[in-house]
Amino acid sequence: MVSSKACLVKSQGVINGKWIEAKDGKTFAVTNPSNGEILGHVPEMSVAETKEAIEAAAQTFKTWGKTTAKYRHDLMKKWYDLIIANNDDLGTIITLENGKSLAMGKGENEYGASFIEWFAEEAVRTYGEVIPSPLPNSRSVVIKQPVGVVAALTPWNFPSAMITRKLGPALAAGCTVVLKPPPETPFSALALVELANRAGIPDGVINIVTTLENVREVAAELCENKIVKKITFTGSTNVAKQLYKLAAGTMKKVSFEAGGNAPFIVFDDADLDEAVAVAVLCKFRTSGQTCVCANRIYVHQSIYAEFAARLAEKVSAFKVGDGLDSQTTHGPLIHERAIKKVEQHVQDAVKLGASVLVGGSRLDGPGHFFQPTVLADVPTNALLNDEETFGPVAGLIQFQTEEEVIALANNSDVGLAGYFFSRDVKRVWRVAEALEVGMVGANSMAISQVYVPFGGVKESGLGREGSHGIQEYLNTKLIAFGV
Numbered sequence: 001m002v003s004s005k006a007c008l009v010k011s012q013g014v015i016n017g018k019w020i021e022a023k024d025g026k027t028f029a030v031t032n033p034s035n036g037e038i039l040g041h042v043p044e045m046s047v048a049e050t051k052e053a054i055e056a057a058a059q060t061f062k063t064w065g066k067t068t069a070k071y072r073h074d075l076m077k078k079w080y081d082l083i084i085a086n087n088d089d090l091g092t093i094i095t096l097e098n099g100k101s102l103a104m105g106k107g108e109n110e111y112g113a114s115f116i117e118w119f120a121e122e123a124v125r126t127y128g129e130v131i132p133s134p135l136p137n138s139r140s141v142v143i144k145q146p147v148g149v150v151a152a153l154t155p156w157n158f159p160s161a162m163i164t165r166k167l168g169p170a171l172a173a174g175c176t177v178v179l180k181p182p183p184e185t186p187f188s189a190l191a192l193v194e195l196a197n198r199a200g201i202p203d204g205v206i207n208i209v210t211t212l213e214n215v216r217e218v219a220a221e222l223c224e225n226k227i228v229k230k231i232t233f234t235g236s237t238n239v240a241k242q243l244y245k246l247a248a249g250t251m252k253k254v255s256f257e258a259g260g261n262a263p264f265i266v267f268d269d270a271d272l273d274e275a276v277a278v279a280v281l282c283k284f285r286t287s288g289q290t291c292v293c294a295n296r297i298y299v300h301q302s303i304y305a306e307f308a309a310r311l312a313e314k315v316s317a318f319k320v321g322d323g324l325d326s327q328t329t330h331g332p333l334i335h336e337r338a339i340k341k342v343e344q345h346v347q348d349a350v351k352l353g354a355s356v357l358v359g360g361s362r363l364d365g366p367g368h369f370f371q372p373t374v375l376a377d378v379p380t381n382a383l384l385n386d387e388e389t390f391g392p393v394a395g396l397i398q399f400q401t402e403e404e405v406i407a408l409a410n411n412s413d414v415g416l417a418g419y420f421f422s423r424d425v426k427r428v429w430r431v432a433e434a435l436e437v438g439m440v441g442a443n444s445m446a447i448s449q450v451y452v453p454f455g456g457v458k459e460s461g462l463g464r465e466g467s468h469g470i471q472e473y474l475n476t477k478l479i480a481f482g483v
Contacts, residue, residue, distance in 0.1 A: 008090065008093065009187060010191065013042070014207055016204045017202075020049070022046065023046070023048055023049065027041035027044055028042065028211075028212040030183070030186060030187065033097075033099040033334050033367060034321070034324075035322065042187075042210040045211045047218060047221045050221045054178055054221075056207055057207055059204060060202060061174075065148070069126060073120045076172065077117070079116055083109065083113040083195055084110065090109040093188050095331075096323075097185045097187050098157070098184070102323055102324055102326070104286065114449075115169075118168065126173065126470060128143040133480075144471075146174035146474060147474065148227075150175045150176070150178070150229070151179075151230070154181055154235075155234050156184035165469075166232045167192075169470040171205065178207045178222060179208045179209070180209050181210065223243055224246055228250075228252065230255070231252050231254045232472070233256050237414060238259075239258075257461045258456070258460050260293075260388060260456065263298060264298065266300060269422055272303060276310045276314065278441075282294040289338070289390050291416055293390075294394070295388055298398075298405045299396055301398045308396055315374050316358045333370055334368065335368055339370055344383065346360055346361075346375065349379070354378040355376045358373060359373030370391060378396060386412075402431070414456065414459045415435075415457040416455075417439045418435040419441040419445060436458065437457060438457045438460060438461075449466065453467040
């Protein structure tokens, strides 16, 4: 799968530093979405292995949680260096199991590594405070302590970065982790842990449970087990709600980065070249399989025709294919279910009156490929306005007034990201403040960086990742001293 100089391909789970199989010997296959070929097999673990992993994390927390921040910083920096040094192999693993182009696979690995680097530095800055007391014989000191064992459940669309975005702050804070990676892309997770081992991160700090058929039972155990003190999850809103209910029984801390339905607004005074260029990236990055992808593209009627023509021209030049082909710009969707959802959204929009400017159908042959698609004149009652497409379909909708488009943009139960383009300074402030989302890109799509908070409002989740996200893994304790 990758070069032999430093094989990072692991096909076992990890509990307390040991690579293990499932107790009953069962495995499941991991396939390449570009061609359907089996990449390998990993253990079909169950609740029994999950409990072992939780116990291992709990035992290790007794020591890891008491290590100095500088100690954790140094180990994480070593881990970061190894991730960067193995960028070619890690990027290849991402491409093979996820399908995105190799350039994007390598780019994701570097992006994922940035979370380990950032939170290594944050480890030594988990400051407390002294609060002036109103009583002459009392002193109030606030300290921060790790929450304990963390359960992390991650998605397949960013097989590496969504893991490091959670493991970085957890380990920096002094927590130990039980990670359940997605069944579609477990090899990236296992490779990261192999490098963590090489960096000297102690056994039991990171434990991995792989599963496909037992995912509901394993997730329930992670949420309901009293030893686990925090759940962190990235995925759909429906699954987040289920996990939230399960975690409520033990009042766990939770961080949920759930689904989005991002509006992308182009006003009549926008820089059209810039708006088209960003729309191409914002909609079609990873073949539309990101939670912050533009999902509803609103364009002012006065520039609508020109914007649509330019966007269609750009999209028609895409090269869809195997991510390992250097000519490929866009890879496959992750599985057949994803293809069917995209087909449903396109067919629904067309039935309601939309027209296909580019693409519109799946591609023949092996793999889960769908043509990058631009739909014109999508009605506001089309399915893609209410549901996250999670695929390479740009639906264009005309609008006339600022008030109208703000109402359309906010007409959603979720609120993760939103984007708009305008050169009117007053409008920029008005719209940025009016959009009901956790992150706004004003003449930009640069909302996903380690340096800034990442997360949504409404049903897009709870808590923030990136930036000061280490606080999500710390408890605040008051110590009142009598003097």
